[in-house]
Amino acid sequence: MIDVCCALIFRDGCLLAVQRGKHSDHPDQWELPGGKIEPGETALACIRREIEEELDLEIVPHGFLFPVQHDYGIKQIQLFPFVAEIDSDELNLQEHQNARWLKAEELFKPHWQEADLELLRLNEKSILNCFGENDDNGRENQRPT
Numbered sequence: 001m002i003d004v005c006c007a008l009i010f011r012d013g014c015l016l017a018v019q020r021g022k023h024s025d026h027p028d029q030w031e032l033p034g035g036k037i038e039p040g041e042t043a044l045a046c047i048r049r050e051i052e053e054e055l056d057l058e059i060v061p062h063g064f065l066f067p068v069q070h071d072y073g074i075k076q077i078q079l080f081p082f083v084a085e086i087d088s089d090e091l092n093l094q095e096h097q098n099a100r101w102l103k104a105e106e107l108f109k110p111h112w113q114e115a116d117l118e119l120l121r122l123n124e125k126s127i128l129n130c131f132g133e134n135d136d137n138g139r140e141n142q143r144p145t
């Protein structure tokens with residue numbers, strides 16, 4: 001089982017999706033930025049490192065969602081999702097060919113990798129809450145300025 005961390009990064013009510021390269025595993029498919037946990041690394045350290053490497057950004061993870069396990073046949077992965085915010089939307093894509101900011105109604109539009117689709121379905125209610133301007137208690141979300 002390969003342990004992979006990924007981040008649901010929200011900014012201005014939109015979720016960041018990134019598209020894998022043409023010559024990667026799962027070419028051209030969309031995913032949440034992230035990557036494999038290295039030996040001895042915590043999941044939190046992994047997601048910070050991966051986002052720095054992939055997007056040249058610092059993230060502030062502030063929650064996590066239910067993980068999913070997925071069997072791709074040739075490999076089995078376990079995907080650990082963090083919810084995070086960033087204080088800049090200046091992405092500097094290092095590994096992906098494209099990025100887009102999805103509105104809530106576009107959540108299932110991209111051609112997601114299979115594990116991501118499961119993750120999004122499993123956590124759909126919590127994810128939809130993250131798009132809104134208000135949290136479950138009706139407070140306005142505080143965004144870093």
Ligand SMILES: Nc1nc2c([nH]c(=O)n2[C@H]2C[C@H](O)[C@@H](COP(=O)(O)OP(=O)(O)OP(=O)(O)O)O2)c(=O)[nH]1
Nearest residue numbers: 004006025031032033034035036077079113115116
């Ligand atoms: N990063 C990421 N990988 C995902 C997601 N969904 C999903 O099935 N995967 C799979 C694709 C890959 O088989 C594996 C993660 O590999 P990766 O290539 O992104 O990770 P990495 O940067 O650490 O890999 P590497 O180049 O060091 O081999 O998990 C996702 O949302 N984000």
